[in-house]
Amino acid sequence: MKIDIKVLGPGCTKCKTTYTNVLEALKQTGIEADVIKIEDLEEMMKYNVLTTPVLMINGVAKIKGRIAEVKEITDLLLK
Amino acid sequence: MFNWLQYFADWLIYAVFGISATTHLGEALNFFVFDTLKIFVLLFVITTVMGVVNSYFPVDKVRNFLSRNKMYGLEYLFASTFGVITPFCSCSSVPLFIGFVKGGIPLGITFTYLITAPLVNEVAIAIFAGAFGFKVTAIYVSTGIVLGVIGGFTLGKLKLDKQLSPWVQNIIDNAQTEEELEEEHLSLSNRFPLILKEAFNIVKGVSIYIIVGIAIGGAMHGFLPTGFFEHYINKGQWYAVPLAVIMGIPMYSNAAGVIPVVQVLVAKGVPLGTAIAFMMGVIGLSLPEAMLLKKVMTWKLIAIYFGTIAFFMILSGYLFNAIL
Numbered sequence: 001m002k003i004d005i006k007v008l009g010p011g012c013t014k015c016k017t018t019y020t021n022v023l024e025a026l027k028q029t030g031i032e033a034d035v036i037k038i039e040d041l042e043e044m045m046k047y048n049v050l051t052t053p054v055l056m057i058n059g060v061a062k063i064k065g066r067i068a069e070v071k072e073i074t075d076l077l078l079k
Numbered sequence: 080m081f082n083w084l085q086y087f088a089d090w091l092i093y094a095v096f097g098i099s100a101t102t103h104l105g106e107a108l109n110f111f112v113f114d115t116l117k118i119f120v121l122l123f124v125i126t127t128v129m130g131v132v133n134s135y136f137p138v139d140k141v142r143n144f145l146s147r148n149k150m151y152g153l154e155y156l157f158a159s160t161f162g163v164i165t166p167f168c169s170c171s172s173v174p175l176f177i178g179f180v181k182g183g184i185p186l187g188i189t190f191t192y193l194i195t196a197p198l199v200n201e202v203a204i205a206i207f208a209g210a211f212g213f214k215v216t217a218i219y220v221s222t223g224i225v226l227g228v229i230g231g232f233t234l235g236k237l238k239l240d241k242q243l244s245p246w247v248q249n250i251i252d253n254a255q256t257e258e259e260l261e262e263e264h265l266s267l268s269n270r271f272p273l274i275l276k277e278a279f280n281i282v283k284g285v286s287i288y289i290i291v292g293i294a295i296g297g298a299m300h301g302f303l304p305t306g307f308f309e310h311y312i313n314k315g316q317w318y319a320v321p322l323a324v325i326m327g328i329p330m331y332s333n334a335a336g337v338i339p340v341v342q343v344l345v346a347k348g349v350p351l352g353t354a355i356a357f358m359m360g361v362i363g364l365s366l367p368e369a370m371l372l373k374k375v376m377t378w379k380l381i382a383i384y385f386g387t388i389a390f391f392m393i394l395s396g397y398l399f400n401a402i403l
Contacts, residue, residue: 051174
């Protein structure tokens with residue numbers, strides 16, 4: 001099953017870094033995934049977030065309110 | 080507590096670089112090295128401590144706590160105190176705002192949190208402690224908490240719901256108290272390396288502003304005569320405090336650098352209350368935040384929000400000038 005990754009954030013530096021880290025982690029692990037960046041606030045609020053950025057993998061919020069490091073993402077992906 | 084840093088600064092400037100302690104340059108460099116190191120040490124320690132505290136009170140729990148408990152006004156104080164311990168980034172303010180009202184938390188309490196969270200944050204506390212000592216820092220923090228309570232309460236009484244964007248009003252009408260998002264939980268020992276890393280990132284992020292701020296402060300410290308500003312700004316001028324707050328509002332991004340400069344202004348004769356009011360304006364209200372809040376509020380509400388907080392900041396400035 002293809003992994004579904006969402007990065008939620010209104011476009012601040014932290015959110016952009018998280019997004020590029022996700023792409024880097026996917027490259028390193030060779031895992032294929034659908035990566036969606038959600039920047040629209042109304043859309044974001046459907047996921048009930050309070051702090052941004054949020055990294056969601058398969059519908060579960062894994063990391064909230066801080067930058068997700070490449071190493072952390074690869075660990076989460078390989079689990 | 081920081082004697083060891085002073086020894087190091089003395090040793091570095093006077094012994095290693097061989098610059099005499101009696102020259103302006105030696106004095107300014109010594110001030111620069113000592114102050115920079117002191118603030119960096121404080122900043123790292125305080126962000127780490129806050130990170131640990133915060134890992135026990137993440138913002139989700141804060142929201143659930145506030146939406147479940149009605150405490151006859153005490154919830155304002157809780158919201159304000161939570162604002163101090165949770166880290167805040169202006170890009171989170173809008174999701175946070177909506178998340179709170181969505182959880183059924185009254186608008187006034189949401190405002191309380193939104194006022195205190197940026198005003199009293201770990202970076203401001205650390206730099207305040209480094210620049211003015213712990214007594215002034217304690218006064219600043221407690222004023223920030225009180226200001227959040229009074230400001231939020233006032234805004235709550237103004238019945239501003241109609242000034243929110245329609246889609247936000249829609250969310251309020253469908254507010255739910257209980258809503259848990261599935262997530263992972265880590266033990267403190269697992270979280271601690273992440274907390275340290277985050278603390279390091281925060282220090283790294285503001286370091287350039289601090290260094291520039293202290294460098295400017297150091298230069299002024301060495302070259303301006305003591306009492307220089309007393310001729311221009313003193314407690315007798317009623318307009319100094321409002322002017323200080325209004326000037327402070329557009330200066331957000333340099334908050335970390337502004338405090339070391341203001342420290343020197345105070346040393347050279349600017350009244351402390353006026354200086355604190357200025358820094359509250361710099362740290363607590365910002366134009367980027369106003370732009371973000373536009374997505375959920377009308378301009379009218381943003382103006383009321385900023386105006387109310389600025390008013391209370393000005394009051395605190397007068398109060399400090401009267402008692403300090």
